[in-house]
Structure formats: C-alpha cells, structure tokens
Amino acid sequence: MILIVVKYRTRPEWTQQWPELVREFTEATRAEPGNIFFEWSKSLEDEHEWVLVEAFQDDAGEAHVSSEHFAKGLETMRPALAETPRIISRVVDGTGWEEMGELKVD
Numbered sequence: 001m002i003l004i005v006v007k008y009r010t011r012p013e014w015t016q017q018w019p020e021l022v023r024e025f026t027e028a029t030r031a032e033p034g035n036i037f038f039e040w041s042k043s044l045e046d047e048h049e050w051v052l053v054e055a056f057q058d059d060a061g062e063a064h065v066s067s068e069h070f071a072k073g074l075e076t077m078r079p080a081l082a083e084t085p086r087i088i089s090r091v092v093d094g095t096g097w098e099e100m101g102e103l104k105v106d
Contacts (some may be wrong), residue, residue, distance in 0.1 A: 001036060001096070002061045004089045006052045007043075014080035015048045021080055025073030032067070034060020036096050048082065058091060 010018050019040065029038045036055040043049035056064055064070060 001092060001094055002056045002058060002089065003092045004052075004054045004056075004087065006054075006088075007086045008050045008052065008077070009046070009082045009085075010048045010050065010080050011082045012048055018050055018080065021076060022073065025069060025076065028067075028069035028073075029054070029064065032056075032060065032064060034063065055096065 008018075014021065022040070026038060026040065029035055034057040036057065038054045039052070041051045041053070043051060
C-alpha cells in the first residue's frame, strides 16, 4: 500500500475553518476506488498544524493525484496555507491498520 503523511500549516485566520474547507476534497478522496483511509488530525504542539494520514492500494496513487478533485482541493487549500506542506510518501507492506503488538488491551 502507499502510505502518505502530510503536515499542513494554516494561516491563523483559517485554522478553525480548515475542516470545512477540505470537506469536499476529503469526501471525494474517501470515495475513490483504492482509497484505504484518509484521516485528518490536529497537532497538539502547534495549533495551526493539521496532519493528514492517508493510504491507497498500490495501483491507486496515480489516479488520486490525477483526479479533478485533487487539483481543485489543492487550489482550495492554497490561500489558507502559511507554508508549503511537508510530506512523507512510501510504499509499505500491508493493507490497512493492524493491531499494535506491543500494547494489547483486553
């Protein structure tokens, strides 16, 4: 699977509006064939940083970045961003979330 983590730093005036700003992009991406997950979180250390964790089946990445909603989503985000997002993108073994072996909860 393709595992991607992206950090987006928003301008202060856009931080609270971010979830609504990216809602359409998020919903369209989650509906794509080959999307495994697409999840937003807010940093605990930086109130203006949002973290996106996403995964796709190995053959779905190109379709994602070539989609109309991808291009539209990036342009929608652009005015709200304080800096260029930072990304890690890797092909990893697996098909989704697995239980953590080091911490089992009964």
